[in-house]
Amino acid sequence: MKSKKIKQLIMVFVAFAMTIGAFSPTSKAKAANDPINVDAKAAIIVEASSGKILYSKNADKRLPIASMAKMMTEYLLLEAIKEGKVKWDQKYTPDDYVYEISQDKNLSNVPLRKDGSYTVKELYEATAIYSANAAAIALSEIIAGSESKFVELMNKKAKELGMKNYKFVNATGLENKELHGKHPSGTNPNDENKVSARDMALLADRLVKKYPEILDTASISKTKFRKGTDDEMDMPNWNFMLKGLVQEYKGVDGLKTGSTDSAGSCFTATAERNGMRVISVVLNAKGDLHTGRFKETKKMLDYAFNHFSMKQLYGKNETIKGKNTVEVDKGSEQEVNIVTDKALKIPVKNGEEKRYKAKAILNKKELTAPVKKDEKVGRLSVSYQGEEKDYGFLENNVSDVNLVAKEEVEEANWFVLTMRSIGSFFANLWNSIVDVVTGWF
Structure with missing residues (x-):
């Protein structure tokens, strides 16, 4: 009987301790450290103009990014366009590899004809809006001659941009094993693109600032591929948070979604409200593969726009x-x-x-x-x-x-420098004398 009472007392004590723990400073500190509790493997929110991070969770952990890798493909294309190495009206005819991938209905694609002729502009829009994989590979070939050489450019550019936790292995974001055994040479057949949330935010920031025209395309909710031709097909944007789509969020105008079995539900978003543009990244958001990323992104954007505003300190x-x-x-x-x-x-x-x-x-x-x-x-x-x-x-x-x-300061002439040296000599001498005399007393 006495033993039973002791057990009851222990249970009451444990329950009480757990209750106290729930309201302890440590628990409060944890809640304060994660004000929105994004349900994903990694996430980050950045105010674009200043680079100020508003929220971060596992932001430096390198994780699969799926089709968000196409942001680097888009960056390198826009750079090549700006430098005059590639033109928007330049024509491309698919090789066997690109044609084969374009016919894979299990992947996001616009079907390409083997003898077809497509402009860079058409391939770019298919990549940026519909996340067309074969189109992205075609762009890599146009820019670098082959996807293998293009992967080298991707990693080189990442380093130039200051990214630190990244590894690009193809132009699409697909897992290499999905590329029909024709993955870029020098990469592992079971590998995939992996980048940290922080580095994805950095890439998005550079992309939007250096090539703001990306938003003109990324913000298109839906359009048609090869409109007015026999190959015409609908191209809805996978970014459901754009205006007119099912997860519409005011201010969202980009940037890129991504999803694979290993990457899960991913999204790099950008939105602007009241003079403040933010960039958010969520990697492997929990929930449905195509909607989990939007639920967690909404949580992050709400936090940014409802709790912060731009202020001038200086x-x-x-x-x-x-x-x-x-x-x-x-x-x-x-x-x-x-x-x-x-x-x-x-x-x-x-x-x-x-x-x-x-x-x-x-x-x-x-x-x-x-x-x-x-x-x-x-x-x-x-x-x-x-x-x-x-x-x-x-x-x-x-x-x-x-x-x-604030102003220019010229080099002093020899006379000024000499007088300063003399003045410094006597000042030091006087200080030494004062120190000695003070020591006497």
Whole structure:
């Protein structure tokens, strides 16, 4: 009997401890560290103009990205177009590989004729809107001569862009085993494209900023391939959050979906509201393969637009409190004023404007004359000092606002330098005498 009472007391104590634990500071801290609890293997939200990260979950873990790999294919195409290496009206006739893939009805495709002739523009739209796989391979051949060589370009460009956790193995995002045994040489037959959520956000950011015309195509809800020809077919966009589609979300105008058995439900989205553009990435979202990504993306976009707004912390040509000058060695002036090269605007959590602090990070403690006007001397770092976690910035944990010299400082002539040396000598001598005399007493 006594034993039974002891067991009951232990059970009551355990239940009480668990209840207390649920409301403990540790539990609250965990909730604060994940304010929206995105149900996916990895996710990130970034405000585009500043690179400020608003939310992050396993963002540096390299994971399969499925057809979102086509974003790199699109980047390299738009780059080739800009450089004049490829033209929109340039014609392409499918080889055996591209033709074979285009006939695979288990893959997203626009069927291509073996003797057909297609413009780069047609193939690009099929890739960006309908995620047509054979069209993406065709573009890779147009740009690099072969998909194998194109994969080399993909990885090289990723490095140039500052991506760190990536591996591109084909132009489509399909698993190599789905390429009918004709996967790019030098890649593993069981491999697939893998990139971290952070790097996908970085790629999206570069794509939208350098080639904003991508949104003109990525935002098309539905269109037709080869309209007015015998090959005409509907091309609905797989991005169901676009205007007029079943998961419509105000402001969404891109960017790319992806799904395979291993990658799960993936989506890189971008949306703009009230002067703020955000980029979100979700990898392997839970739920239905074609809708889970939109459910979790909506959760992230709601969080961004409902809890943050753009605020200006510093204006252009403004000095930073406590760090308004830098010393200049051998200059006509011994210091130079420093100012911001542009306004510092970042997304600020509503009601917490005073919790964001900017700090000057100088490249050097002292400059050497001559110093040019607008010469870069440092950058601004911004930190959030509230209760929630500060996720930093997409790159280097600093903003893209530079600190520059406000005016030019010429090199001092020999006479000025000589007088300064003499003055410095006597100043040091006097200080030494004062130190000695003070020591007597």
